[in-house]
Amino acid sequence: MKRAVILLSGGLDSTTCLAIARKQGFDLFALTVNYGQRHVFELQSAKNVALSLDIEKHSVLDIDLAQFGGSALTDDIEVPKDRVESEMANIPATYVPARNTVLLSVALARAETLDSFDIFIGVNALDYSGYPDCRPEYIESFERTANLATKAGVSGKNFHIHTPLINMTKAEIIKSGTKLGVDYGLTFSCYDPQETGAPCGHCDACILRLKGFKEAGIPDPLNYPD
């Protein structure tokens, strides 16, 4: 079995990505980064999700990007609420500076120590918030950089950044994960959860999630406030 590293946040997308990677037969090493996100319930979700899909090899790495601030996810900046889809093309305050580059760089470090050339990330460029580091051209550029960066890369082998969700709608992602046995009740998407851990229902992540479940014709197992 080929080894692969998968970035797992515990959200809907990365969890579905994990189920797809497992189905493809990889020996998976999950990696969750605690970057100081205020939606820290994500971390517990990541652990629960990994266990539910029988992923025993799961590392959690702390990188305190919150000390730099600059994002509604790590700093005292308001999370935008009730944005309509046409607004989502504008990069919102929840953008975390260089987040996916930080995540992919540590996944690359992890992969190289495992003699693995396969990295999975659940980015999506359709039903998303306009983050630049979710676009195919960014992923391709990171892949080229990875091959120049590493001892493994210069040895002639090539890293492959797998993005199975990149061209899927949220509804397609949910249908696909449901077929693969994902329990979406364990996943966590909200950027601004209530103290109880309940999702807000109004941030971009909740809006896109709710729309996806609706379009998929599948009930979202999470409890939203009325």
Add this chain to the structure above:
Amino acid sequence: MKRAVILLSGGLDSTTCLAIARKQGFDLFALTVNYGQRHVFELQSAKNVALSLDIEKHSVLDIDLAQFGGSALTDDIEVPKDRVESEMANIPATYVPARNTVLLSVALARAETLDSFDIFIGVNALDYSGYPDCRPEYIESFERTANLATKAGVSGKNFHIHTPLINMTKAEIIKSGTKLGVDYGLTFSCYDPQETGAPCGHCDACILRLKGFKEAGIPDPLNYPD
């Protein structure tokens, strides 16, 4: 004054790079990453060096790459000693998987929160240990990736990764830093220091450093074992 982020390890190269960036008139934000290196004396050197060059803005970020292992700098693997120069083209056990990609990615995150588009890194592709992530083609690729990755980059501005040392010999680096008032007695290069913090004198970093001082005709202020 334009803001710039500078990666500072406390070694000879990054310290000289800092002095050059200061001379160029940037408002500098130093960033040191504690990645679990066994030569942890580096971290104290980074702090001393920053203070000696009047750099008040200095962040230290923990990223525990040691939990992944895979390098003589972070794991229980022997540091190669007394390699001759012809051997240094082979990437040694001190190579840390994807290190510069991890360092540059967090420097990019830091820069974006500061509205800075300038990042300095003291990589050197002449008197070096053959690390792939010190080569110009790698740096150029990371720069392209950074511009695709970020909100700042897609806004039309361009990040610039400054590598003032990349084509200098170690002797030229030392002469250049000496002219700029660098106190090399504060810097730390050894990969395998003694318990007292004294350099070993036999690892690649010590060999390249000693050769550089010798060729520059300047005494190395550090004390080496006999």
